[in-house]
Amino acid sequence: MTSHIAMFSIAAHGHVNPSLEVIRELVARGHRVTYAIPPAFAEKVAETGAEPKLWRSTLPGPDADPEAWGSTLLDNVEPFLDDAIQALPQLIEAYEGDEPDLVLHDTASYPARVLAHRWGVKAVTLSPHMVAWDGYEEEVAEPMWAEPKKTERGKAYYARFQAWLDENGIDLDPDSFGGRPDRSLVLIPKALQWNADRVDENRYTFVGACQGDRAAQGDWHRPADAEKVLLVSLGSAFTKQPDFYRECVKAFGDLPGWHMVLQVGRHVDAAELGEIPANVEVRDWVPQLAILKQADAFITHAGAGGSQEGLATATPMVAVPQAADQFGNADVLQTLGVARHVPMDEATAETLREAVLSLVDDPEVARRLKEIQEGMAGEGGTRRAADLIEAELQ
Numbered sequence: 001m002t003s004h005i006a007m008f009s010i011a012a013h014g015h016v017n018p019s020l021e022v023i024r025e026l027v028a029r030g031h032r033v034t035y036a037i038p039p040a041f042a043e044k045v046a047e048t049g050a051e052p053k054l055w056r057s058t059l060p061g062p063d064a065d066p067e068a069w070g071s072t073l074l075d076n077v078e079p080f081l082d083d084a085i086q087a088l089p090q091l092i093e094a095y096e097g098d099e100p101d102l103v104l105h106d107t108a109s110y111p112a113r114v115l116a117h118r119w120g121v122k123a124v125t126l127s128p129h130m131v132a133w134d135g136y137e138e139e140v141a142e143p144m145w146a147e148p149k150k151t152e153r154g155k156a157y158y159a160r161f162q163a164w165l166d167e168n169g170i171d172l173d174p175d176s177f178g179g180r181p182d183r184s185l186v187l188i189p190k191a192l193q194w195n196a197d198r199v200d201e202n203r204y205t206f207v208g209a210c211q212g213d214r215a216a217q218g219d220w221h222r223p224a225d226a227e228k229v230l231l232v233s234l235g236s237a238f239t240k241q242p243d244f245y246r247e248c249v250k251a252f253g254d255l256p257g258w259h260m261v262l263q264v265g266r267h268v269d270a271a272e273l274g275e276i277p278a279n280v281e282v283r284d285w286v287p288q289l290a291i292l293k294q295a296d297a298f299i300t301h302a303g304a305g306g307s308q309e310g311l312a313t314a315t316p317m318v319a320v321p322q323a324a325d326q327f328g329n330a331d332v333l334q335t336l337g338v339a340r341h342v343p344m345d346e347a348t349a350e351t352l353r354e355a356v357l358s359l360v361d362d363p364e365v366a367r368r369l370k371e372i373q374e375g376m377a378g379e380g381g382t383r384r385a386a387d388l389i390e391a392e393l394q
Contacts, residue, residue: 006100008112054384208379226259253277
């Protein structure tokens with residue numbers, strides 16, 4: 001039986017990319033899939049066979065300057081609520097007379113859960129990052145929100161969020177609405193989840209990385225004289241870090257036997273980095289997975305995508321987190337014994353070089369990576385995710 005499944009996300013690489021293979025698989029199984037997304041990702045979504053349903057977002061775009069997101073917790077969360085409130089009427093209109101049988105949505109898509117309630121259908125979250133465990137509220141959320149909640153601005157944010165939920169008939173407070181989905185498929189390996197033993201498995205199912213064929217992103221060939229390859233990437237959002245890249249060049253430029261691929265994003269010009277040694281390749285974008293399959297080490301911001309690609313390819317990592325869940329991921333990777341967490345303000349040439357060299361030659365690190373890689377292979381990935389989504393349609 002084919003069904004109409006509607007997916008909802010925001011225009012951010014880290015929120016769209018993890019679920020694309022799941023969408024492609026559902027289309028291949030004969031379902032009609034619509035995907036509500038701002039125009040910046042319409043083409044990427046259409047390539048999966050899903051029909052883009054376009055809406056206008058007020059969030060900073062995928063290539064926006066990281067500073068557009070602000071620096072405080074309220075700076076970070078207010079834009080999502082503002083965007084949800086203005087997006088909901090657009091989405092109601094887009095789906096008028098074309099209501100789906102099931103709603104899938106990214107964790108950042110607040111309107112999706114409201115729409116599912118409105119249409120009387122189930123909603124399943126596709127989480128591209130770690131999820132809440134039993135005790136998360138007391139250990140993380142409450143301490144983090146203690147100060148902001150006392151301010152006028154914080155109180156106004158919560159009141160506005162609650163009013164929006166109330167007027168849409170949602171019988172939840174903002175914390176439960178955002179942090180406790182009824183059903184969630186977690187698109188990261190269980191190894192990356194903080195306090196995995198305390199996650200409610202009736203609500204959350206870990207299906208692991210849903211990586212497909214990335215041939216369309218291009219290939220990469222290891223230089224013939226490279227004994228060791230290092231990839232440096234801070235992902236797609238927090239890349240405006242010329243000082244950090246200069247330290248990387250200082251650490252690995254001219255290091256005998258090493259070849260470094262340095263992804264600097266769109267906000268840094270290679271000219272800002274000074275003289276580039278012959279063994280350093282500076283790019284604004286790279287086919288990350290293709291390089292990691294051949295790399296010996298990875299300096300990463302420890303976003304969920306990069307972290308799991310490092311684990312899937314058994315590549316030792318130096319984690320230099322920039323924002324959000326990356327700090328937690330960096331700690332998890334270090335605890336697993338496959339990475340070193342280096343805070344940004346300590347990321348000097350000496351520290352980075354020492355961290356990379358110590359990991360690359362450690363047989364215990366290699367053994368742990370192999371073990372995790374084998375465990376991830378058994379999580380089921382794309383096929384299992386699609387099976388579980390179809391089960392929700394029964």
